[in-house]
Amino acid sequence: xxxxxxxxxxxxxxIEDIMSAFYDGxxxxxxxxxxxxxxxxxxTANTLIVHRADMFGLAQLYQLRGRVGRSxxxxxxxxxxxxxxxxxxxxxxxxxxxxxxxxxxxxFQLASHDLDIRGAGNLLGEEQSGHIKEVGFELYxxxxxxxxxxxxxxxxxxxxxxxxxxxxxGMPVLIPEDYVADLAVRLSLYxxxxxxxxxxxxxxxxxxxxxxxxxxPDEVRYLFKIAAIKGYCRRANVEKVDAGPKGAVxxxxxxKFAQPDRLVxxxxxxxxxxxxRPDMKVVFFQEWETPEERLAGTTEILRQLAxxxxxxxxx
Amino acid sequence: MIRxxxxxxxxxxxxxxxxxxxxxxxxGVKDFLDKHVxx
Numbered sequence: 001x002x003x004x005x006x007x008x009x010x011x012x013x014x015i016e017d018i019m020s021a022f023y024d025g026x027x028x029x030x031x032x033x034x035x036x037x038x039x040x041x042x043x044t045a046n047t048l049i050v051h052r053a054d055m056f057g058l059a060q061l062y063q064l065r066g067r068v069g070r071s072x073x074x075x076x077x078x079x080x081x082x083x084x085x086x087x088x089x090x091x092x093x094x095x096x097x098x099x100x101x102x103x104x105x106x107x108f109q110l111a112s113h114d115l116d117i118r119g120a121g122n123l124l125g126e127e128q129s130g131h132i133k134e135v136g137f138e139l140y141x142x143x144x145x146x147x148x149x150x151x152x153x154x155x156x157x158x159x160x161x162x163x164x165x166x167x168x169x170g171m172p173v174l175i176p177e178d179y180v181a182d183l184a185v186r187l188s189l190y191x192x193x194x195x196x197x198x199x200x201x202x203x204x205x206x207x208x209x210x211x212x213x214x215x216x217p218d219e220v221r222y223l224f225k226i227a228a229i230k231g232y233c234r235r236a237n238v239e240k241v242d243a244g245p246k247g248a249v250x251x252x253x254x255x256k257f258a259q260p261d262r263l264v265x266x267x268x269x270x271x272x273x274x275x276x277r278p279d280m281k282v283v284f285f286q287e288w289e290t291p292e293e294r295l296a297g298t299t300e301i302l303r304q305l306a307x308x309x310x311x312x313x314x315x
Numbered sequence: 316m317i318r319x320x321x322x323x324x325x326x327x328x329x330x331x332x333x334x335x336x337x338x339x340x341x342x343g344v345k346d347f348l349d350k351h352v353x354x
Contacts, residue, residue: 001325047331049333
C-alpha cells in the first residue's frame with residue numbers, strides 16, 4: 001500500500017501537495033498528525049485509525065472521527081491504546097464519552113462533557129483570573145443549557161424572558177476541584193447556583209455548601225457574591241457590569257431603566273463620581289484597590305439600582 | 316486488527332487516515348505499516 005506522511009512542521013505547500021495527491025487517490029493511507037482534523041472532505045477515505053487515542057482531547061477525537069463517514073459508505077474509526085501502560089482515568093473517561101456520543105446533536109453535549117472532564121481550569125483558572133471577559137463559567141453553562149433546551153424544543157429565537165446578566169470583576173469565581181472533588185456534584189452545584197435569585201436563597205445555598213463541604217474558599221465566596229449581584233441586575237434590568245480597580249461600567253438592557261427620573265437623581269447624588277456616557281452606559285468612578293472592595297462596591301451599587309427600579313427608597 | 320481494517324478499506328477501493336498525536340510517533344507507525352501492510 002502506498003503511504004503518504006504529513007505533519008504540521010512541513011511547509012504548508014508541501015502539506016497541500018500531499019493532501020491533494022491523497023485526494024486524487026494516489027495514496028492508500030495518509031499517515032499524519034492532527035493536521036487532517038479539518039479541511040477538505042475526502043469521500044473515498046472511510047477508515048480512520050487513531051494512534052494512542054488516549055493522547056488526544058475529546059473535541060479532537062470527535063473532530064477526527066467526523067472526518068470519515070460523510071458519504072453513503074459505512075465508515076470505520078479505530079482508536080488504539082498502548083498495550084503496556086495503563087491510560088489515565090481522564091483519558092479513559094474521554095473515550096467512554098466518545099462511545100456514548102452517537103446521536104444527532106452530540107456536538108453540543110460534547111462541548112459540555114469536554115469542559116467537565118478538563119474542568120474549567122483554562123477558562124477560569126488562576127492563570128487567567130484577570131481575564132474573565134465575556135463569558136464566565138456559570139454563564140457559559142447556562143447559555144449552553146438554554147441553547148440545548150431551545151434546540152430540543154424547536155425554538156429558533158432564544159426566549160426573551162430568560163436572560164443572564166454578565167458580570168466581569170476580574171477575579172477567579174469558581175468551585176475549585178479541591179473543594180468539591182466530584183465532577184458531577186460540582187456541575188449540579190453550578191447549575192443550582194445559576195437558578196438562585198433572592199438573597200435568602202443564596203444564603204441558604206451557601207450554608208448548605210458550608211455544611212456539606214466545609215468553609216467556603218474565596219473563589220466560592222466570590223461566586224455567591226456574583227450570584228447576588230446577578231439577582232440585583234435582573235431586577236434593575238442591568239445586562240452587563242464591568243468592574244475594575246477604577247470603578248464600574250453598567251449597561252442596561254435595551255438601555256432601559258424602569259424609573260429614569262430616579263436614576264438621574266441617583267446619578268446626580270454621586271456628583272463627580274458617576275455619569276452617563278453618550279452610549280447610555282452609566283459609569284461609577286471608584287477606587288477599588290482589592291477585589292473584595294470591587295465586589296462589595298459593585299454589590300452596593302446594584303442593590304441600590306434594584307431598589308430604585310422597584311420604586312423603593314434607595315437606602 | 317489495524318492491518319485488517321486497512322486492507323478491508325483498500326479492497327473496497329477506499330482510503331484511510333492514520334492519525335498520530337505527535338510528530339515523533341510518525342516514524343514508528345510508518346515502520347509498522349511498511350512491515351505489515353506492504354504488498
